Amino acid sequence: MSKICDNLGAYIFAKDMQGKYTYANDKVEVLFGCSKSDIIGKGDSEFFDLSMSQQMVENDIKVLSGQQQVVSEESNFVRNTSEQRVYRIIKSPLFDNENQIIGLAGIAHDVTEEKRLREQVEEQKQLLSIILDNVEAHVYMKDEDRRFLYVNSKVADLFGLDSKEIIGQKEQDILSEETAEHFHLSDSKVILDQQVLRVEETVIDNEQKYHYLSVKVPVTMAGKRSLIGFSTDVTEIYKLKEEFKRLANTDDLTGIYNRRYFLKEAEKAYSIFKRQNMEVGLLTFDVDYFKKINDRYGHPVGDEVLQNLTAIVACLLRKEDIFARIGGEEFAILLPCTDITSANRVAERVRREVESSLFCGIQKIQLTVSIGLTEFSSKDTSFDDVFSRVDKALYKAKESGRNCVTFLN
Incomplete structure (x- = not known):
């Protein structure tokens, strides 16, 4: 013994x-x-x-x-x-x-060594938890069965649950079906391909749109394929980016598109026209004798007239039409999928609506516009040909006594 x-x-x-x-x-x-x-x-x-x-x-x-x-x-x-x-x-x-x-x-x-290692692991675990809970990212881990293995405090706050209530649950049991499926699209790709994926994800919650920049890393835990995700809320950055884009494409005074954006979209439309032979109408118009309005009432009133004018014309157009201010008192309208007959009706409607309206509040200013009209043609070698032709049509409308529509093909 x-x-x-x-x-x-x-x-x-x-x-x-x-x-x-x-x-x-x-x-x-x-x-x-x-x-x-x-x-x-x-x-x-x-x-x-x-x-x-x-x-x-x-x-x-x-x-x-x-x-x-x-x-x-x-x-x-x-x-x-x-x-x-x-x-x-x-x-x-x-x-x-x-x-x-x-x-x-x-x-x-x-x-002694076992306890020291246990304490060291616990300290490292606590340190890692502090780090992960304080990084500006939602950190989570899921297995191939879509079950959460870990979430940091930001994920728990986002879901409105304690982390203990999330770990062990499947994402479709916690999130809405639409949101769960949205995330699963990229999650499944990471697990199947076993490659790191960087992806922009958009989630709609209570009619609010949130944007996330996510990095998803494949890992294997206990023989089971899983992933670790780091998702950063970039909603505010996205909004700023959209605002910068809007400002870059928008006329400061009127709020409609500017010349730069108009020409870019017109070039796109011309490329589609050449490939698909899609009918496209183009009209430009000038405010008749606008200089007299500025001289008589001053530039602030002239600015208000242009703002009122664009508001009236915008109401006459479709969502897909491109309406832009391309000069001081000169405007252009691109009409995709529109034959010349329909484009002429739009032009006449714009002319009549402007003529019958009073502008600038108590000043009761009456306006007329001269309109040039054309359509994309197979003989055109570039959009410059179209733009040059509609410019000539506008010039003819002015020569013809103004307050009229002139067409050139």
Whole structure:
């Protein structure tokens, strides 16, 4: 039996009711740095600094006085090595033939390194958690079954749930069906292709649109394909980008498109026309004698006239029509999928509506416009040909007495 105890890889010992050692195996002998004969009959104070080994003393008392087994961890200061060591111990009472307690038997494993590593892992886990909870990103982990394995506090706040309520759940059980499927499109691609994916994702929640820039990284956990996602809310940046784009394409005074945007869209329309032979109408118009309005009423009134004019004309057009201010008082309208007959009707409607309207509030200013009209032709080599032709049509309308529509093909 003694040989078995010496080869178990654990510290095995026994004590009497006074806490004196009655047995110690080879490992205890090595730990204390003395022979078994020097251990037997002596108490713990010979081998441990009891002021730094209180757990050991308390556990012995529990076993000897309460006659109960104790399973615990003890932190003890060993005199021989001058070290604080941690042991996982099991201490049980010993009884004689008359069932009277006569001492205790114990088995201990040194778990100092294990505990140090556990604490180190826990510290690193806490540190990582602090970092992930404070980065400006929603961080999450999902497996191939769409089950959440981890979420940081930003994800929990976004979902309005505690992280413990999310982990272990499938995304379709937490998110709306539409949102869950939207995210799953890119998630499944990452897991199937096993490649990092960077993607822009858009989610609509309570009629609000949110934009995320996501990086999704494939990983394998316990043999199961998974992914780690980092999603940054770029909604405000997206709005700014859209606003910059709008400002770049918009006329400051009237709020309609500017010359730059108009020419860009016109070139696109011309390319489609050449490929598909789509009918496209183009008209430009000038406010007749606008200089007289500026001279008589001043430029602020002239600006208000242009603003009122564009508001009236915009109401006459379709969503797909491109209406732009291309000069001081000169405007252009691109009419996709519109034959020349329909384009002429639009031009006449614009002319009549402007003629019948009063502008600039109390000033009651009446306006007329001269309109040039043309259509894209197979003979044109570029949009410049079309634009030059409609410009000539506008010039002819002015020469013809103004307040009229002139067509050139």
